[in-house]
Amino acid sequence: MLITRCDEPIGIAAPFDERLLGLGFLRWIAIRLFQAGDLSLGQVAKVFGKSKQEMMPLLSTLGVAIADYDLDEDLETLHLPEGH
Numbered sequence: 001m002l003i004t005r006c007d008e009p010i011g012i013a014a015p016f017d018e019r020l021l022g023l024g025f026l027r028w029i030a031i032r033l034f035q036a037g038d039l040s041l042g043q044v045a046k047v048f049g050k051s052k053q054e055m056m057p058l059l060s061t062l063g064v065a066i067a068d069y070d071l072d073e074d075l076e077t078l079h080l081p082e083g084h
Contacts (some may be wrong), residue, residue, distance in 0.1 A: 035064055 003011040014020055030047040033039040039047075045055035056066050 031059070031062065031064060034059070041066065 001013040002009055003013060026047060030039060030044045034041070034044040041052050041055060044059075045052050048055060048058070050058070059066055
C-alpha cells in the first residue's frame with residue numbers, strides 16, 4: 001500500500017512476514033539504525049553475518065559514513081591554554 005500526503009508519496013506499507021525479511025528488510029533497517037547511531041558497527045556486522053573489518057568496506061560502498069565526528073570540536077579540544 002502506498003501512503004501519500006497531499007498526493008505526494010511518503011511511504012509504503014507491506015505485510016511484515018518472512019518473505020519481507022528474506023528480501024533484505026532486516027539488513028536495510030540495520031543500516032538505517034547504524035546511520036542514526038542506534039546500532040554499533042559490531043551490531044550491524046552481526047546482522048550481515050560479517051566481521052567489523054568486512055563490514056566497513058561494504059558500508060563505504062553503500063555510501064554510509066563509518067565515523068561521524070565534528071572536526072572543529074576535536075580541534076577545540078586539542079587547543080592548548082595560552083602560555084604553553
